[in-house]
Amino acid sequence: MMKRTLSWLSAWAFASGLLMVSCSFPDENEDTDPIETGTIQLQFDNIVGNQDLQLDSTRYQNAAGEDFTVSKLNYYISNIKLTRMDGSVFTVPQDSSYFMIREADSQSQKLTIRNVLTGDYTGVEFLVGVDSTRSVMEPDSPGRKGILDIYAGPTNEEEMYWNWNPGYIFLKLEGSSDSSTTPNGKYYYHIGFFGGRTERTINNLRTVKLNFPGQKAIVTTSIVSNVIIQADIQKIFNGPTQLSIKTSPSLMFTDSTKYVADNYANMFNVKEIKIN
Amino acid sequence: MRKVTGILSFLAALLALAVSCSKKTDNPEPVVPPNDKPTPLQWTKPSYFPDPVYDLSKNPLTVEGVELGKFLFYDGILSRTDNIGCGTCHQQPAAFTHHGHDLSHGVDDRIGTRNAPSVQNMAWNTSFFWDGGVHDMDMVPPVPIQNKVEMDELVGNVVEKLKKTPVAGATKQVDYPKMFKAAFGSDSITADRMMQALSQFMMTMVSATSRYDYFLRGDASAMTAQEKDGLSIFKQKCASCHAGELFTDQKFRNNGLVPNRINDQGRYTITLNADDRLKFKVPSLRNVGLTAPYMHDGRFTTLEQVLDHYDNDKPGNKDSIFVSPTLDPLLNVAGQKRGINLTAAEKQSIIAFLRTLNDDDFIKDKRFSDPGIGTSF
Numbered sequence: 162m163m164k165r166t167l168s169w170l171s172a173w174a175f176a177s178g179l180l181m182v183s184c185s186f187p188d189e190n191e192d193t194d195p196i197e198t199g200t201i202q203l204q205f206d207n208i209v210g211n212q213d214l215q216l217d218s219t220r221y222q223n224a225a226g227e228d229f230t231v232s233k234l235n236y237y238i239s240n241i242k243l244t245r246m247d248g249s250v251f252t253v254p255q256d257s258s259y260f261m262i263r264e265a266d267s268q269s270q271k272l273t274i275r276n277v278l279t280g281d282y283t284g285v286e287f288l289v290g291v292d293s294t295r296s297v298m299e300p301d302s303p304g305r306k307g308i309l310d311i312y313a314g315p316t317n318e319e320e321m322y323w324n325w326n327p328g329y330i331f332l333k334l335e336g337s338s339d340s341s342t343t344p345n346g347k348y349y350y351h352i353g354f355f356g357g358r359t360e361r362t363i364n365n366l367r368t369v370k371l372n373f374p375g376q377k378a379i380v381t382t383s384i385v386s387n388v389i390i391q392a393d394i395q396k397i398f399n400g401p402t403q404l405s406i407k408t409s410p411s412l413m414f415t416d417s418t419k420y421v422a423d424n425y426a427n428m429f430n431v432k433e434i435k436i437n
Numbered sequence: 438m439r440k441v442t443g444i445l446s447f448l449a450a451l452l453a454l455a456v457s458c459s460k461k462t463d464n465p466e467p468v469v470p471p472n473d474k475p476t477p478l479q480w481t482k483p484s485y486f487p488d489p490v491y492d493l494s495k496n497p498l499t500v501e502g503v504e505l506g507k508f509l510f511y512d513g514i515l516s517r518t519d520n521i522g523c524g525t526c527h528q529q530p531a532a533f534t535h536h537g538h539d540l541s542h543g544v545d546d547r548i549g550t551r552n553a554p555s556v557q558n559m560a561w562n563t564s565f566f567w568d569g570g571v572h573d574m575d576m577v578p579p580v581p582i583q584n585k586v587e588m589d590e591l592v593g594n595v596v597e598k599l600k601k602t603p604v605a606g607a608t609k610q611v612d613y614p615k616m617f618k619a620a621f622g623s624d625s626i627t628a629d630r631m632m633q634a635l636s637q638f639m640m641t642m643v644s645a646t647s648r649y650d651y652f653l654r655g656d657a658s659a660m661t662a663q664e665k666d667g668l669s670i671f672k673q674k675c676a677s678c679h680a681g682e683l684f685t686d687q688k689f690r691n692n693g694l695v696p697n698r699i700n701d702q703g704r705y706t707i708t709l710n711a712d713d714r715l716k717f718k719v720p721s722l723r724n725v726g727l728t729a730p731y732m733h734d735g736r737f738t739t740l741e742q743v744l745d746h747y748d749n750d751k752p753g754n755k756d757s758i759f760v761s762p763t764l765d766p767l768l769n770v771a772g773q774k775r776g777i778n779l780t781a782a783e784k785q786s787i788i789a790f791l792r793t794l795n796d797d798d799f800i801k802d803k804r805f806s807d808p809g810i811g812t813s814f
Contacts, residue, residue, distance in 0.1 A: 299495075299573075299575075300575070300576060300629065300632075301575075301629035301632075301633075311579070311592075312579070312592040312593055312596070312627075312628030312629070313592075313593045313596065313628060314593070317591050317592055317593040318591065318593060320583070320591070324571075324576065324579040324580045324582075324583050324584075325566065325568075325570045325571065325580045325584070326568075326570040326706070326707045327570065327571060327572075327576055354709070357708065358572060359564075359572060360708050360710065361708075361710075362707075362708050362709055362710070363709055414706055414709065415709070416709055
């Protein structure tokens with residue numbers, strides 16, 4: 162059914178593409194009321210408690226008293242919405258709303274979102290992970306290209322996708338710990354599961370809503386607000402359910418991954434907004 | 438006839454579209470003359486098989502596409518070490534399983550956790566692998582390619598390696614850009630095309646020429662009296678799971694095997710549903726006489742052992758059926774000994790029948806054979 166719908170959709174898209182090719186002419190809509198848009202930046206800063214996160218080199222301690230390093234931290238941010246003072250919502254166009262934050266790649270941490278309606282924004286909302294709609298699309302469809310391409314680019318290189326149980330790994334945290342009971346002393350948290358393709362599975366998609374503290378993110382045609390969002394790795398361990406590396410050195414496809422998702426859903430906060 | 442006309446007019450419409458669009462695309466490729474177009478390949482199903490599950494309309498078979506798929510299937514370039522192809526563990530003489538290997542054997546002599554299933558009649562699979570995690574044939578190849586103990590490679594790297602062929606000085610010169618161009622009209626090598634070519638090849642791997650098939654088609658002499666006897670016992674006692682002419686109901690069942698050392702939970706690892714614990718996909722029995730060892734972990738080396746397990750009457754072994762909440766009800770009928778009651782003679786007849794499913798043409802068919810680039814161990 163899905164496939165049929167998709168092929169109709171693609172046929173329709175193809176047909177409309179043809180129409181556009183054959184009928185395109187210069188834009189003559191200059192006289193209508195222009196919708197003013199601008200740009201906003203969401204910058205993710207991964208921290209551990211009150212320290213900046215350093216890959217490999219720094220040893221931290223969680224609330225269970227376990228030491229740990231971080232060798233890899235990746236997570237998807239998607240389905241971004243911005244809320245205005247009057248409670249209305251600007252939804253970032255779906256095709257521009259998928260990102261993967263990688264601690265090892267500073268460029269990936271700065272999300273630049275263009276074509277945002279001008280206004281004063283007081284909050285942001287996003288999904289940690291990739292929604293089920295995109296997760297079940299055919300891998301060769303346009304909606305699964307770019308950062309969501311499972312065969313090329315960061316998703317493939319960072320292995321942020323389970324091929325054997327097709328679905329994106331929403332968040333991947335790996336490192337070493339003296340408390341780990343794996344043969345190599347590493348710990349692995351790969352959190353995925355979007356709710357299932359043919360049968361219902363657990364759903365580890367989490368929506369995060371953040372208010373901008375006492376500040377507005379102003380978007381005009383010339384002012385770009387840079388919203389600094391901190392993600393505190395300590396909270397992955399020390400959330401509603403305390404996570405112990407000794408007890409759970411590897412969490413990938415078990416029910417208890419939902420507690421990790423609950424924890425990291427609470428790791429974000431807006432530190433400040435810079436106006437450029 | 439009406440269908441043929443329909444197809445023809447559809448093709449004509451497509452051609453018309455292609456002609457009308459050709460000047461408007463910004464594809465830098467030179468226009469391929471009509472005689473360089475991939476040659477369509479007609480795919481027909483055996484009349485007594487169900488309709489295929491795979492959607493051929495999204496990936497119509499061509500001679501060149503199937504040929505490319507065959508090269509990709511056998512080429513070790515798909516693995517990190519460049520020496521393990523699909524055909525390494527899916528060998529034609531063993532009906533595309535790994536003869537003599539209970540568990541899959543990958544790069545650097547790493548050992549997997551499950552027995553390599555047969556690559557045959559893939560067109561009808563509603564799901565793939567022992568746990569049924571994958572539902573689309575196009576998404577099958579990335580699983581062994583990216584599995585750490587099988588081919589341990591990234592699909593993205595494979596694409597880059599394919600682009601760089603032919604490799605100067607290599608013993609096996611394969612020009613993939615040329616083959617992709619022949620198959621798809623342009624030499625752009627993408628993962629999507631690679632998967633489509635592999636699916637095209639796998640679509641052609643149909644096994645339906647066993648002695649049983651000749652019997653089905655009306656040659657009563659194709660099976661002996663014992664084999665026919667075995668067939669009727671099979672239908673009574675085995676066909677509720679190994680159903681239909683593909684000999685599988687495509688469901689996931691717990692057949693009472695004692696969990697192995699790694700306590701493989703099967704389907705549960707996909708759904709995390711407790712009702713799926715210890716369930717594995719019911720395999721097709723076509724070519725079963727050629728695909729030893731058996732079960733998801735290859736624990737049984739002969740069909741006799743398999744039937745002894747189901748019969749649950751091994752001397753000195755109180756109960757070979759492992760009881761757990763998900764044990765298949767068909768093996769656990771109230772007021773009856775667990776398992777499937779079979780006499781020694783019945784077992785022999787069933788096995789004789791199962792061997793009529795061996796398809797000699799299939800395992801010798803040159804269309805499916807290694808074109809000279811494969812590796813095996």
